[in-house]
Structures are given as C-alpha cells and as structure tokens.
Amino acid sequence: MNTNKRILLIDDEIQNNNLQKIVRELKSIFTVTTDQITVLDEKLFQDNAIGEFDFEKLKEEIRQKVKSKDLILVDYDYGVTININGLDVIQAIRTFNRKVPIILYTADQKKVISDIIGGNINKENLDTEKISEVINNFIDYKIEKICPRNNYEAETIRLLKSGLDETPRNILCHLLRDYGDKVFNSCCPRLKGKTFNEIADKLEEDNNGAANEFLQAIFEQLL
Numbered sequence: 001m002n003t004n005k006r007i008l009l010i011d012d013e014i015q016n017n018n019l020q021k022i023v024r025e026l027k028s029i030f031t032v033t034t035d036q037i038t039v040l041d042e043k044l045f046q047d048n049a050i051g052e053f054d055f056e057k058l059k060e061e062i063r064q065k066v067k068s069k070d071l072i073l074v075d076y077d078y079g080v081t082i083n084i085n086g087l088d089v090i091q092a093i094r095t096f097n098r099k100v101p102i103i104l105y106t107a108d109q110k111k112v113i114s115d116i117i118g119g120n121i122n123k124e125n126l127d128t129e130k131i132s133e134v135i136n137n138f139i140d141y142k143i144e145k146i147c148p149r150n151n152y153e154a155e156t157i158r159l160l161k162s163g164l165d166e167t168p169r170n171i172l173c174h175l176l177r178d179y180g181d182k183v184f185n186s187c188c189p190r191l192k193g194k195t196f197n198e199i200a201d202k203l204e205e206d207n208n209g210a211a212n213e214f215l216q217a218i219f220e221q222l223l
Contacts, residue, residue: 003029003030003031004030004031004032004033004174004178005026005030005031005032005033005070005071005160006032006033006034006035006068006069006070006071007019007022007032007033007034007035007069007070007071007072007073007156008034008035008036008037008065008066008069008071008072008073009034009035009036009037009072009073009074009075010036010037010039010062010072010073010074010075010086010089011036011037011038011039011073011074011075012038012039012040012075012078012079012081013038013040013075014036014038015036016036018152018153019034019036020034021153022034022153022156022157025153025157026157026160026161029160029161030160032160035065035069037058037061037062037065039058039078039082039084039089040078040081040082043057044057044058044061045057053081053082053083053084055084055088055092058084058089058092059092059095062089062092062093062096063095063096066093066096066097066100067096067097067197067200067201067204068177068180068197069097069100070100070101070174071100071101071102071103071156071159071160072093072100072101072102072103073102073103073105073152073156074086074089074090074093074102074103074104074105075105075106075149076104076105076106076107076108076111076112077106077107077108077111085115086104086106086112087104087112087115087116087141090102090104090141090143091141094141094142097204098142098204098205099142099170099204101144101159102141102142102143102144103143103144103145103146103147103152103155103156103159104143104145104146104147105146105147105148105149105151105152105155106146106148106149107148107149107150109146109148112146144159145159169203169215172200172203172215172218173200173203173204176196176197176199176200176203177196177197177200179196180195180196180197180200181195181196181197182195182196183195183196184196184199187214187217187218188210188213188214188217190210190213190214191210191211191213191214199211199214202214203215
C-alpha cells in the first residue's frame with residue numbers, strides 16, 4: 001500500500017484546520033499532504049471593472065493540481081457570488097482525471113439530488129425514470145461519497161483507512177510520479193523520451209494503447 005496520500009480540497013472557504021485534522025488522524029498510517037483551491041480567490045476573477053468569476057481560470061487551476069492526487073474533496077455550494085456548484089467542478093476534474101476518487105460534501109444533500117434531476121424532489125416527479133437518471137449521472141460523475149459538510153473529515157479518514165483502489169496500475173502511477181521529471185528510455189519505444197509524469201498520465205487514461213503496451217512490457221520483463 002502506498003504510504004503517501006495526496007489530498008486536494010476545493011471550497012469557497014479556507015479549510016486549513018479541517019485538513020490538518022485529517023493529517024493528524026492519519027499520521028500513524030500515511031504521510032498525508034494537502035492542497036486547496038479556493039474558488040473565491042481573487043486570482044480566479046477577471047481583472048476588469050466588473051470583476052466577474054472566470055471559470056476557465058478555475059479549470060486551469062484544477063488541471064495543474066488534480067493529476068497527482070489520491071483523493072479530492074469538493075464542496076457543493078459556493079453561495080450566490082458565482083454561478084457554479086460542486087457538480088460543475090467535478091465535471092472539470094473529470095476532464096483531466098477520470099479515476100481519482102471524489103468526496104462531495106454539502107449542507108443540503110437533497111438539493112444535490114434535485115439539481116442532478118433538474119427539478120424539485122417529491123413523490124409526484126421522482127419516478128423510476130428519474131431515479132435511473134440520478135443513478136446514471138452519479139455513475140458519470142464517479143463520486144465516491146456524498147456526505148454532510150460537517151462530516152467530510154470523518155468520511156475522508158474512514159475512506160483512506162479502508163483503502164483506496166490500490167491496483168498494480170495505480171501503484172505504478174504513484175511510483176512514476178515520485179520521480180516525475182525523469183525520462184523513460186527503455187522497453188517500450190512508443191513511450192521513449194516521455195517523462196514519468198507523462199507516462200503516469202497515459203496510464204490513467206482509459207483504453208490507452210501505448211500505456212497498455214508499456215504495462216505489458218513491464219510485466220514481461222518482470223517475468
């Protein structure tokens with residue numbers, strides 16, 4: 001099991017105290033490093049008279065930080081200042097990393113479901129078709145857990161203690177990222193000259209032929 005765990009939190013408020021609590025609770029098991037994207041940070045707003053929120057700047061911040069993370073914590077509600085929510089953020093995350101586990105936390109879990117459905121939840125409109133739509137959307141978002149805002153630290157600790165998906169592919173990606181700037185020069189011509197970080201990116205893509213060839217070559221050399 002990888003003893004280094006890297007957590008990214010995305011919220012509109014600074015969460016240093018809660019992140020440090022997670023670090024303390026897990027220090028006997030893991031070395032936990034944390035990072036935060038604060039969606040109301042002034043650098044994510046346009047530098048003009050209106051000062052509108054710039055979602056593209058947030059996406060770029062996400063792009064730079066998500067690929068090396070083991071778990072991402074996402075707040076759902078960012079207030080009335082900006083017109084996005086945690087589901088928009090998760091869609092952006094999935095553009096750059098399809099596999100990292102995500103915990104979505106919120107003060108109103110029913111509102112999350114309602115927003116996914118696109119309407120209010122009641123007995124009249126929550127039919128079988130709507131339920132299927134919710135399930136399919138959650139599968140697409142690949143959300144590991146939705147939990148109350150005041151409980152996301154405990155859920156994070158529980159999830160990490162119970163073990164994330166430590167497949168051979170994931171373990172190899174961790175090792176590659178630990179030496180990410182090094183350049184690959186053997187065993188798989190299609191990946192020759194790429195950095196270890198670039199190879200880890202390819203391994204995390206679904207159905208990447210070069211990555212699958214690389215894995216096969218590694219296992220053949222092992223055998």
